[in-house]
Each structure stands twice: as structure tokens, then as C-alpha cells.
Amino acid sequence: MGYYIDWENSGGASAVPKTALDPLKNCRPKDAKWLLYTVLSGDFGLESSAEGLSMDISDTEEALQFWLNRGVIKSGDKACSKTVKTTVTADEKDVRHNFLRPFDKKEVTEIIENSGALQYLFKEIEALIPGAPTLTEQKTYILIHEYYGIEVSNILMAVHFAVKIGKYPNRSPAYVETIAKYWHENRILSHKDATDDIKRRREYFTFEGRIKTIFGLGRPFTAKEREHIEVWQSYGYYDDIFKYAYEVSVEHTGVIKLPYIAKVLTNWYMTGLRNLDEIKEYNEKYLEKQGEYKSLKKPFMKAPKNKGTPSFDLTNAENEDFEAALRGEFG
Numbered sequence: 001m002g003y004y005i006d007w008e009n010s011g012g013a014s015a016v017p018k019t020a021l022d023p024l025k026n027c028r029p030k031d032a033k034w035l036l037y038t039v040l041s042g043d044f045g046l047e048s049s050a051e052g053l054s055m056d057i058s059d060t061e062e063a064l065q066f067w068l069n070r071g072v073i074k075s076g077d078k079a080c081s082k083t084v085k086t087t088v089t090a091d092e093k094d095v096r097h098n099f100l101r102p103f104d105k106k107e108v109t110e111i112i113e114n115s116g117a118l119q120y121l122f123k124e125i126e127a128l129i130p131g132a133p134t135l136t137e138q139k140t141y142i143l144i145h146e147y148y149g150i151e152v153s154n155i156l157m158a159v160h161f162a163v164k165i166g167k168y169p170n171r172s173p174a175y176v177e178t179i180a181k182y183w184h185e186n187r188i189l190s191h192k193d194a195t196d197d198i199k200r201r202r203e204y205f206t207f208e209g210r211i212k213t214i215f216g217l218g219r220p221f222t223a224k225e226r227e228h229i230e231v232w233q234s235y236g237y238y239d240d241i242f243k244y245a246y247e248v249s250v251e252h253t254g255v256i257k258l259p260y261i262a263k264v265l266t267n268w269y270m271t272g273l274r275n276l277d278e279i280k281e282y283n284e285k286y287l288e289k290q291g292e293y294k295s296l297k298k299p300f301m302k303a304p305k306n307k308g309t310p311s312f313d314l315t316n317a318e319n320e321d322f323e324a325a326l327r328g329e330f331g
């Protein structure tokens with residue numbers, strides 16, 4: 001039996017560039033997922049696409065960088081911002097690619113030797129990550145410092161953060177460049193603003209920070225709430241399940257109630273549910289049963305008040321006479 005695309009009921013179509021074919025062979029599933037989502041929705045925003053796909057923003061950042069590096073996506077004036085252009089004209093240039101193209105090993109060495117700031121930067125990077133920096137690292141940090149205009153102290157702060165959270169694999173500075181590009185486009189240039197942004201990112205990479213982001217809470221958690229969160233972390237659930245628990249809580253209570261969410265999550269976990277599809281199926285069946293139970297349950301009817309008609313509700317005195325009669329004590 002053959003298969004085909006149901007174009008008749010497709011609701012339209014979006015083009016996927018053929019340049020994506022070869023990179024698809026080696027990309028992460030999340031990279032492919034993000035590209036398909038952006039092609040279909042036109043949403044290149046890091047935060048909005050992360051929300052739409054139930055992914056971490058770090059994953060959408062890396063996916064965007066993956067396709068940028070392979071020329072499938074071009075960067076325009078608003079790339080990496082919350083709202084971006086969804087089309088790229090032929091006149092728009094990939095400034096990153098053009099900026100780095102003429103850099104060979106000799107030219108890179110000359111640029112570093114003529115810049116005390118870059119010399120200090122690479123000395124500190126070598127102290128943090130043992131071994132000589134690769135040519136890609138050198139070219140990327142020249143771009144970050146000279147094109148994006150990021151100060152060395154801020155670059156080092158981003159490098160420290162990327163290394164600490166495991167976002168510097170195989171000496172790849174891609175995540176550091178993603179941070180620098182975000183700072184450049186959002187005018188985060190001072191050390192204070194950069195520090196605040198790193199603090200926000202660091203908090204997001206903690207479990208408690210992710211829960212706070214998912215629930216949209218701007219306040220710190222109470223001691224009791226932290227006890228709940230420690231238990232939730234042991235469940236090993238992905239963020240999409242916590243988001244669904246939040247939605248269930250708001251739907252049933254109208255507000256965010258962590259004790260209610262705790263009961264819901266504990267019930268799912270103790271039932272043996274481990275992924276979102278299982279949980280949604282379980283929840284739908286539960287609601288169906290609740291609906292059937294309510295339709296079968298008869299409303300409670302109060303007994304009518306005595307309005308002069310005979311009644312078997314006896315007073316204490318009448319009850320004693322009634323029992324005496326049963327014993328034959330009355331003639």
C-alpha cells in the first residue's frame with residue numbers, strides 16, 4: 001500500500017528549502033522539529049517557538065544557530081528577537097558569514113596580536129578550558145567582540161555560564177554566540193544588564209526556575225512550595241507535563257494552586273503515568289467517568305415539613321407510650 005500527502009485537506013502548504021536536506025542527516029531531532037515548526041508557522045521567535053513546541057529556550061536557540069550556520073536561515077535586522085521577519089529578500093546579507101569569510105589562520109593571528117583585549121580574552125578562555133582555542137573559536141570571538149560590540153568581561157561571563165551548564169560541547173562557542181547576538185539585538189551592553197540576563201538564564205536552568213517560568217510566577221516560592229517542587233523533581237517529568245498540570249489546575253480552580261497541582265502530579269506518578277500522551281488519555285477518561293457519575297446521581301430531596309398530616313416522627317413521651325404498647329402494658 002502506498003502513501004501520499006493529503007493535499008486536498010492540507011489547509012495550504014509551506015516550502016522547505018532544499019538546502020536543509022543534507023543537514024537533516026546529522027541534525028538533532030529538536031533541530032528538525034524547530035525548522036518544520038518555523039516553516040509552517042512563520043514564528044522565528046525563540047521564546048514563542050519554545051512555548052509552541054514545549055521546548056526549552058536553549059534548544060530553540062541552538063536549533064536556530066544550527067540552521068544559521070548551514071545557510072538554511074539568514075539573519076535579518078530582527079533575527080532572534082521575539083517578533084521577527086518571516087521572509088528574507090535577496091538583498092539581505094548574512095553578515096556573520098560575510099564577516100568571517102576572509103578570516104584564515106594568518107589573518108586571525110594578526111587580529112589577535114593587534115588587540116590586547118582579545119589576547120586577554122583567549123588567555124582567560126584557555127585557563128577555563130584547557131588547550132589552545134580552535135580557529136572556529138577564535139573567529140567566533142572576534143565576531144562577538146568586534147562586530148557585536150560585546151565587552152571582554154561580558155564575553156567571559158557568557159563563556160563561564162555556557163561551560164557550567166554544559167553548553168560548550170567539543171569547544172563549540174555556538175551557545176555563547178547566541179547569547180552575544182541576543183545582547184547585541186536587545187541593546188544589552190552594560191555589565192549590569194549582561195549580569196542580569198545571565199542571572200535570568202541561570203535561574204531558568206535550575207528546576208525551580210523552570211517551574212517558575214512555566215507557572216508564570218514572579219515571586220519566590222514559599223518553604224512549603226519548595227517541598228512540593230523537590231518531590232516533583234524526583235518524578236523525572238519533562239516540562240510539558242508540568243505545563244499541563246498548571247493548565248488543569250487553572251481550568252478547575254480558576255487560579256494557580258500549588259497544593260492542587262501537587263495532588264494532580266502525585267496521582268499521575270503513582271498511577272504509573274510517565275509521558276504527556278498517557279496523562280492526557282487518563283485525564284480524558286477520568287472526566288468522562290465524572291460526567292457519567294454526575295448524570296446518574298439523583299439530587300438529594302429533603303423531606304417535606306409536617307402540615308397536619310399523620311406523621312411517624314414521635315416525641316420522647318410519645319415514643320415511650322409506643323414502646324409500652326408494644327410490650328402489652330396498655331389495655
